[in-house]
Amino acid sequence: MGRTLAEKVWDAHVVRRAEGEPDLLYIDLHLVHEVTSPQAFEALRLAGRPVRRPDLTVATEDHNVPTTNTLAPIADPISAAQVEALRKNCAEFGVRLYPMNDPGQGIVHVVGPQLGLSQPGMTIVCGDSHTSTHGAFGALAFGIGTSQVEHVLATQTLPQGRPKTMTVTVEGDLPAGVTAKDLILAIIARIGTGGGAGHVIEYRGAAVRGLSMEGRMTVCNMSIEAGARAGMIAPDDTTFDYLAGRAHAATGPAWDEAVAYWRTLASDDDAGYDREVVIDAASLSPYVTWGTNPGQAAPLSSRIPAPADYTDPAARASVERVLTYMGLTAGTPLSEVAVDTVFIGSCTNGRLSDLRAAAEVLRGRQVADGVRALVVPGSMQVKAAAEAEGLDELFRAAGAQWRSAGCSMCLGMNPDTLSPGERSASTSNRNFEGRQGPGGRTHLVSPAVAAATAVTGRLTAPAQL
Amino acid sequence: MEAFTIHTGRAVPLRRSDVDTDQIIPSEWLKRIERTGFGAGLFSEWRADEGFVLNNPAYDGASILVAGPDFGTGSSREHAVWALQDYGFRAVISPRFADIFRGNALGNGLLPVELPAETVETLQAAAEQDPTIEITVDLVAREVRGAGLVASFELDDFTRWRLLEGLDDVGLTLRNEELITEFEATRAAWLPSVA
Structure with missing residues (x-):
């Protein structure tokens, strides 16, 4: 029988296979950022181990970095210490780092592809669940925990059960x-x-x-x-x-x-x-999420579901809880849900074509009164390319804020957060409770829907403008 | 890594599905560069609600978390495992775990135990009715005992052995360093490198 794409890539990376044990896979590229790596480097230091392949390891600063005033020191001392730890670790272990303000800096999953480091048939890992991004190239790419980061740094391999x-x-x-x-x-x-x-x-x-x-x-x-x-x-x-x-x-x-x-x-x-x-x-039609996990999505043209729509008692209780958290009423058309914040960016939708799609909708239009719209390019290179096309001017003229590159409000580890009760239309990937700030409410949308929503102040598809 | 063999303790029923790692340890806690001290941040948003199960003193000192399906979804943050362990949990029981969380837990000696939804429900109901009941998670026999039931769970022999012995993966892998070097010699010259 023939093999799948995943099986071919897997088989080409097996260093060791033994009955009853996970395969030992070789890792072609290891991407590193400041949040999930400090404890891994510390473990190497304690064990007296080097990074086996610094030439296959690339680091960037993304999760914590502010997106305004980036030339000033990071104001949050804990964020600053974490970024500083990455710089020290990369210097000590010989790992290539793209630090804040470097033209190569950006979200780790934007940086790998733009450098041409993410290629077909490779195995790619990073201490970040959205490493799956690089699978777009036909690479086997997956997120790992910090102990596995340590394992890859030390051995350039990972024991993995066959998926x-x-x-x-x-x-x-x-x-x-x-x-x-x-x-x-x-x-x-x-x-x-x-x-x-x-x-x-x-x-x-x-x-x-x-x-x-x-x-x-x-x-x-x-x-x-x-x-x-x-x-x-x-x-x-x-x-x-x-x-x-x-x-x-x-x-x-x-x-x-x-x-x-x-x-x-x-x-x-x-x-x-x-x-x-x-x-x-x-x-298919434009989709948005209404709940607190990404599976709770529906066509923008539909209504918020009711707990009674669910026969399973656990699911019904869960939807009741979700609607309470989200401050939504069952049966309301999704297109009537008003937001106060629009976030365009992240490793999901922070690339040049995403910014172009949002800009196209905002061209000649204005962000609604009372709506805060943030546009955060996925990398400094995306930022420069967008500025070369004049997109920064277009966003500013429409009343949106044009920011510097980073993860930003996707997870609110930097100062870009929702306040309790605030509601966003966000091009990011997770609408979990508190993801964008404690008590914040998130609706996941496409860049075009985000931009149209910024114009009307409620969830809107561009076709409705 | 701390070995796991047989653990007996009281259980906390967490009747929620899709407990994502942002709930287990919110991102504001991820700025720390240490491995310890995350217990204070465990479920910190939910603990702000007085009615949350971990705020019930009857469950103080419990060491087994019994949760709904799809536990540990979302972010790869291993801090979620460190937070559960730092708080005092030795095992989590759920009908299904997210893959990355499961791997992180197994790498740290926090045992993720998958049991059928009905069994999990029975354990939750028992711990709700009587918070003092004890449950035994036995990795040697690969079974959970307590609340009037004995339920076997699956874990592959290799992972079980590694947990019983408390062995860390890096040390095991480095026993095969020659194979890694041999593999490296076969890699295509066009593969990217930042050297």
Whole structure:
């Protein structure tokens, strides 16, 4: 029987296989940031171990960094200490670091692809669950905990149990106005937050093929919100065109050799999957979340569900609790939900095409009175590219705030947070309770919906403007 | 890593599903660069509610958390495991765990025990009715005993052995360092490097 994309990449990285034990996998790229690495470096220091492959390890500062006044010292002393710890650790262990204000700095999952470090067929890990982003290139990429960060730093390998395989096939083309974000929200709503547990999801079908690399990254990014170990898309000409000419992509005969190998990675026609899901692209429309997990998403044109819609008593109780936390009433049209904050950014939707999509909606329009709109580029390079197109001026003229690169309000580890009771339309990936600040209420949306929502002050699709 | 063999303790029923790691330890706690002291931040948002189960003194000193399905979803933060351990938990029982959380827990000797939803429900009801009842999590026999039931759970032999012995993965892997070096010699020259 043939093999899947995930199985091919897996098999090509097995350093050691023994009956009854997890495979020992070689890791091609290890991305590091300030939050999940300090205890790992400290453990190396205590054990007197070096970083085995600093040449395969890249660090950036993203979670804690302020997005305003970045030339001043970080005001929060604890954040400052964590960033300083990363700088010391990278200097001591010889790891390449892109610090605040460096033109290469940005969110770790934006930096890897833009440098051309994330390539098909690789194994990529990072102490961050959204490492699944890099699966858009046909890499096997997954988030790990700090003990595993230590393990990879010390050995460049990771013991891993073989995952199950799953396909999500999106047939047909996405209707106009439906984006990669709407697609992944619809997928998670369909299969649930545990729907991908134990599996690597491979996204296939015409609608997936038709996505740009940045759209594919948005889809793979949120695989973890469906509980999947990773998400992957087979590499094709879209992938190769994106990579060609990037700083760390091969050139000349080596590039040709790489592309020839990458073309062998697609799943074989007779490969078998443990689970298969099919979605009709034509059935999709702009999606938003109404609850406190990313599976609680629905078409923007629909109404907030009622606890009585659920037969399972546990689910009913959970929805009651969620509506109370979110301050929502069952049966209200989602398009009537008013927000006071709009956040455009994150590793899900902080790339140039995301900013362009939001800018297109805001062109010639104004952010509604009483709405705070933050636009936070995913990296300094994205920021520079957007500014070269004049997007910063467009956002400012519309009344939005143009910020510096970082994770920002996605998780509120820096000063960009929601206050208790504040409600956001956010292009990020998690609507968990308190995710964007204690007591904050989050609706996950696409960049286009975020921008249209900024204009009206309530959840709005651009087509409704 | 602390070894795990057999643990007997009282249980805390947490009747919520999709308990994400942002709830277990909110992001404001992630700025610390130490591994210790996270217990104070465990479920800190929920603990602000007087009615939250951990605020019930009857459960003080309990060491087994019995939660709803999809426990530990979301962020990869290992701080969630450190917080549960620092608070005093030795095991978490749930019908299903998120993969990254499960891996983090196993790497630290916090035992994630998967049991069928009905069994979890029975344990929760028993601990609610009588907070003093004791539950035994036996990794040697791979079973949970208490509340009038004996339920076996699955864990692969290798992981079980590693936990029983309290072995850390880095040390085990470095026994195969020659194989890693051999593998490295076969890697394609075009693969990216930041050297």
